[in-house]
Amino acid sequence: xxxxxxxxxxxxxxxxxxxxxxxxxxxxxxxxxxxxxxxxxxxxxxxxxxxxxxxxxxxxxxxxxxxxxxxxxxxxxxxxxxxxxxxxxxxxxxxxxxxxxxxxxxxxxxxxxxxxxxxxxxxxxxxxxxxxxxxxxxxxxxxxxxxxxxxxxxxxxxxxxxxxxxxxxxxxxxxxxxxxxxxxxxxxxxxxxxxxxxxxxxxxxxxxxxxxxxxxxxxxxxxxxxxxxxxxxxxxxxxxxxxxxxxxxxxxxxxxxxxxxxxxxxxxxxxxxxxxxxxxxxxxxxxxxxxxxx
Numbered sequence: 491x492x493x494x495x496x497x498x499x500x501x502x503x504x505x506x507x508x509x510x511x512x513x514x515x516x517x518x519x520x521x522x523x524x525x526x527x528x529x530x531x532x533x534x535x536x537x538x539x540x541x542x543x544x545x546x547x548x549x550x551x552x553x554x555x556x557x558x559x560x561x562x563x564x565x566x567x568x569x570x571x572x573x574x575x576x577x578x579x580x581x582x583x584x585x586x587x588x589x590x591x592x593x594x595x596x597x598x599x600x601x602x603x604x605x606x607x608x609x610x611x612x613x614x615x616x617x618x619x620x621x622x623x624x625x626x627x628x629x630x631x632x633x634x635x636x637x638x639x640x641x642x643x644x645x646x647x648x649x650x651x652x653x654x655x656x657x658x659x660x661x662x663x664x665x666x667x668x669x670x671x672x673x674x675x676x677x678x679x680x681x682x683x684x685x686x687x688x689x690x691x692x693x694x695x696x697x698x699x700x701x702x703x704x705x706x707x708x709x710x711x712x713x714x715x716x717x718x719x720x721x722x723x724x725x726x727x728x729x730x731x732x733x734x735x736x737x738x739x740x741x742x743x744x745x746x747x748x749x750x751x752x753x754x755x756x757x758x759x760x761x762x763x764x765x766x767x768x769x770x771x772x773x774x775x776x777x778x779x780x781x782x783x784x
Contacts (some may be wrong), residue, residue, distance in 0.1 A: 491609045492590070493582060493591045493592070493593075493609040494591070494592040494593070494594075494610055495593045495595075495601065495611045496508060496592065496594045496595075496612050496614060497594075497596065497601075497611070497612065497613060498613050498614030498616075499596065499615075499616050499651065499652060500596055500652055501616070501617075501651075501652030501653050501654035501656075502652070502653070504614050505528075505563075506602060508561075508594065509563070512561050516557075516561075517556065519556060523550070523556070523560045524561045525542070525560070525561075526562075527541075527565065528566065530564040535571065535573045535574045537574070537756055538574050538578050538581060538657045542578070543560060543580060545562065546560070546562060546585040547589075548560070550588060550589075552733070553571045558588075559587075560589045560590070561591075562589060562590070562592070563594065564578075564591065564592070564593050565594045566595060566596075567593040567594060567595045568601060575602045576604070578591075578605060591609070593605070598611070598613075608742075615651070616652070617651045617652075617653050619643075621653075622642075622646045622649065622653055623639075623642045623646055625653060626645060626657070626660060629657065629660065630660075633664075635660075635664055635670075637660070637670065641672060641673050645659055648676060648680035648682045649680075659676055662679045663675040663679050664674050675756065681715070681719060682723070683710065683715045683723050687715075688720065688723045688724060689723065691706045691707070691720075691767070694706050694753055694767075695767060696774055698771070698775050700768065700771065701761075703768070703771055704768075706767075707760065707763050707767055708760070710763070711759060711760040711763065716759075717762060718753060721746050721753075721763070721766065724746065725742070728742050728743075728770075734774070738774055741773050742770045745766055745769050745770060746766055749762045749765060755762075
């Protein structure tokens with residue numbers, strides 16, 4: 491078994507996979523052979539030099555058919571500082587004969603190259619719809635919860651391939667309703683914008699009626715919907731809309747990404763959403779956007 495690097499979106503089974511592998515390999519001596527550090531632990535350079543190094547260099551005895559090494563699991567490894575990762579690289583080299591490391595992260599680009607090059611990389615993709623629906627059906631049967639297949643499709647859509655998020659939505663909706671889960675409850679739990687609302691907004695972008703578009707943006711903002719959710723769903727509708735040319739789709743995608751960055755930097759949700767919509771409206775109408783909006 492080499493050093494491992496599991497990366498991919500949250501809720502796709504990275505941590506569950508390595509825990510299942512470790513428990514299958516070590517069985518009853520799992521706690522003696524496996525050290526797991528997750529995002530709640532302090533993982534600065536001092537922890538690498540002390541806790542991780544002390545566990546890595548410890549001797550191991552023979553134990554039946556168990557592999558002759560230990561495993562250290564570092565969950566959310568992309569949150570480690572570059573200095574801590576550099577110290578970890580040296581530890582991996584020095585004790586590779588008795589210890590294997592498994593780094594679990596969402597963004598492999600945040601793992602320094604010397605560390606990543608020492609690991610076998612495995613990319614976890616968002617789970618397919620069939621897998622999520624099958625698992626949710628099993629949970630519903632086990633918990634005695636009736637759920638319409640159409641509702642499970644809605645859960646899959648709003649979760650975006652994240653099984654953990656899908657289960658959380660189902661659990662929250664079940665607690666909230668106290669009975670059968672409905673699609674409307676799932677959408678409310680997820681904070682998603684109704685499809686008809688997004689499509690109505692996109693329809694106003696094809697017109698040259700600025701006031702109508704501004705009124706739509708104001709209604710969405712006042713309703714309390716997240717601007718991030720609106721941008722994401724707008725992008726999906728625009729990309730799938732045959733009435734938008736490839737050039738319009740490209741310019742809209744770039745502008746939506748720029749606006750999302752400004753939102754993450756603390757920009758006003760109403761102003762940034764209005765900015766994105768007015769820009770796309772000008773692009774579709776083949777007009778020059780306002781200065782600074784290009």
